[in-house]
Amino acid sequence: MASGSGDEEGDTDGVAWRLIEPASELSKKRCRLLYSPLGHDADVCLFYVKGEFFAMDARCAHSGGPLCEGDIEEADGVLQVFCPWHDYNFDLRTGKSGTSLKQQVYEVKLEDGNVYVKHAGRLSLKPFLKT
Ligand code: FES
Numbered sequence: 001m002a003s004g005s006g007d008e009e010g011d012t013d014g015v016a017w018r019l020i021e022p023a024s025e026l027s028k029k030r031c032r033l034l035y036s037p038l039g040h041d042a043d044v045c046l047f048y049v050k051g052e053f054f055a056m057d058a059r060c061a062h063s064g065g066p067l068c069e070g071d072i073e074e075a076d077g078v079l080q081v082f083c084p085w086h087d088y089n090f091d092l093r094t095g096k097s098g099t100s101l102k103q104q105v106y107e108v109k110l111e112d113g114n115v116y117v118k119h120a121g122r123l124s125l126k127p128f129l130k131t
Contacts, residue, residue, distance in 0.1 A: 017109065017116040018123045019045065026115050031068040033058055034123040044106060044123055047092055049079055050098065052094040055106040055117045060086050062101055
């Protein structure tokens, strides 16, 4: 796995590993919404399923449904989230759907007990203040 620059500053300074929080905290919930200063459409869902973290765009590629609120099911060894709005399914690992749509997914790594997501902008568990 290629490593990012480690630069945590700036909103659009290129793709880098973004420190989120210790895994011990993030694993307490099935999904956490990661806010992006780039706007609502750039927010990310961080799922914790079966001992593994997965990151994908938080708004459904169909019409923007909140994927963090979707059901998660495993079929034939494939973990999928089902959008709560129209029930489209997305593979947590690849973002592929049973439809022609695809959800953007992001690499996640664990380092020294912390979770990092590889993303083009900063990500935060708290909303960014609008300026
Ligand atoms: S908005 Fe997600 S399936 Fe329609």
